Amino acid sequence: MNLDVNGQQRSIDAAPQTPLLNVLRHDLGLNGAKYGCGEGQCGTCTVLVNGAAIRSCVTPIGSLGNARITTLEGLGNLERPHTLQKAFITEQAAQCGYCISGMIMTASALLAKTRNPDDAAIRAALDGNLCRCGTHNRIVRAVQRAAKEMA
């Protein structure tokens, strides 16, 4: 089976019902998307499929066809971070950081649709992503910063 991950065609040897999250983590060695609940309830496994934020833990790879899959690693890297990643560093918008990949991917989908979302729109977009350390307000500030820089 082939998957289009971060702009590359990847050949995967796994059953079609395998959750995308497991393939990203264990077959492709990508760390961004995290296992949090396996039921699509926490958002830490969020990736983009054709630009839409989806829960990779409940998405079987067999359902993806030729869709474009983008993970945290597809946005940028340490040397060339994406505007959102830079904004999260500038705002120091993490404590443990385990939820942050999901936050950035969800924000990325939001900013692709909405150029200058207000505070309420950012919070509404992120309401399905859980953070336990209490970093919410910094995360909102990071998304606002990125939105300004991308506008």
Add this chain to the structure above:
Amino acid sequence: MKARASLGGRGLHRRRLVQGAAGIAVSFALTPLAAQVMAQTATLTPLPGSMNTYRRLQGWLQVGADGLVTIFSGKVELGQGIATALIQIVADELDVPMDRVRLVSGDTARSPNEGVTAGSLSIEQSGVALRHAAAEARALLIAAARERLGNRLPAEAILGTADGFVTAPGGERMAYGELASSARLERDITTVPRPKPVAARTLIGRPVERIDIPGKVTGAAMYVQDIRLPGMLHGRVVRPPSPRARLISLDESSARALPGVVSIVRDGSFIAVAAEREEQAIAAATALRSSARWDEKATLPAADATLFSGMKALRSEDTVVSRKTDGAALARATRQVQAEYTRAFQIHASIGPSCAVAQWEAGKLTVWSHVQGPFQQRADLAMTFGLPAADVRVIHRDGAGCYGHNGADDVGLDAALLARTTGARPVRLQWSREDEFQWEPCGSAMVIGMRAALDADGQVVDWGHDVWSHTHSMRPGDPDGDNLLASWHLATPRRESPARNLPQPAGGSDRNAIPLYDFANQTVTNHLIPEMPVRVSALRTLGAYANVFALESFMDELALVAGADPVAFRLRHMKDPRARAVIEKVVAMAGWKPGAAPTTSGGISRGYGLAFAKYKNLAVYTAVIAQVSVERATGVVKVPRAWCAADAGMIINPDGFANQMEGGMIQSASWTLLEAAPYDRTRMLARAWSDYPILRFSDVPRIQIELIDRPEEPPKGVGEGTQGPMAAAIGNAFAHATGVRLRHLPLTAARVKAALA
């Protein structure tokens, strides 16, 4: 008792209290060998922080020929930013760029044993030790440079340090790397090193970016969950359906036939499976679960309000932890007030379920783990397997946020039990969300009885505080029991350690039960309930969260009786100038007006509440004001805004400090408004986030924080300062908004609606 001896090797173990040289409280118990070591060190000069018990300089700090500085800490990164703060402290003291400092932390083969990373003590213990180690190293490097320059250097010349070099007056510079071999850094520290004066600090007190955030926002392998070893298998456990259930039968055949399954372990009621791929392990665990038959017992307490009367009826070990008497003051009493407060069982609920990687090689075990106490986990692993501690190595890696004793220790044993059956192939095992919700220890439910007497002037002349609670610490590392979950389920089960209360002045159940206010008479009594039908252990702040909620709610109740403004009422009972300063500061920040009336419009009542605590009565001073809105028809309480003023002495990293305070306030708002572990008489009932909701973005308060820096004061822990004050500020704001006092945590919509009906 191999584990006991091994713990003694490093000299320390939780439980009793040793007053450190710098007046720093360290919760440890002395093992017999440690007592000997302490007896020997009693004649030595007391040294600051953890250095007092671990005196080898090179055990804290080494300088390589390449000029790289490696520092060693027993404290670990839990998402609180300690790795950055420790590096910042050393970089400042040693005058070396932060990116030239490497931290080795929480590796039982390489780090000093500094106990558990808990109680907001990492800066006080490890930070202080490393600062002094860096000061010692700096002095030795300067001495080595002086020796090298010899006659070329006038005797009166003063050498300095900058940017990883020793600098001489003529402009000559010698790199630390060149001096390291002749600087004799391998030595015991015998006298208290002298850190730089405040004016010479370059990094301490300044906001420094966390070293781990760039990796964490770009997908670098930062977490124990990201470890991938050659030949690594994936594991899952099949836990019993309820706390005291026992396995009657299991049919392994269907699971064994599934693709990728490598090993199935069944030992008593412990069941685990290892497979080539994680989803294969999950499928096999599902098959095993459906074939398992269990004998379940209804051992859990009542889940309604009778829980609390039931707790008070259980046998308890009662200790008066504070008493003051003044008969003359007592004789002035004119009014008696009392109230009872409660708190539900609550769950850490980290976003990432616990995970570990275990590998056996030639009878020796290595576990990669996100525990708070690597040495303590090692002790219990060694105990479970009957190994000398030297044959077990625990290496800390970051995990998802840690708010106390969750499943991190337990999953290490699960992975080790499974890896014992897979030869040299390592096993990575991450709990399911359900495993975590069902089995991680809860923060104990608590009942707190408050009583006070006021005189005719409205001054408190008598005070009583009674706490009924299970213990708040059942961590590994206790020589009198095995506190790893799976060890209780084995065919030859191990026993957990007896319940104990962490003693004052830090306290456990009674943490922050002793008021900082100045009362002429007071009695504070801890009632430790040894029985533990619900699994309990340390949840961030231990008993302080509910004790501060009760104490600070009761102060508002008394102010109301006395007809006084809550702020003025507190200040007239408070002498400590630093406590007064944070209260006065937060009052100014929020524009608190004495006697300001609550408002109601559109069915929503709004009010303000204030609360104060000095965490453990030993650490950060924190005052919080919360604004709440109460939707009267639904009972939904929200906290739109909150303010916090805090003083932790010398500030290391103001941005890290603020991040911890804000995070604590939001977590506390979630505990306070929403969280109670659901259960029936047999089973714990939370399986998914839908069963245990936490606060989400739209409902998170907007927060303003101001910090008071006291650079000449020792730095104090900050990570647990706000939880208690935030809870009480919300409760007080609710009472201000509605005129109704709620005394039971959490303040759920159903409870609020009933109270307002």
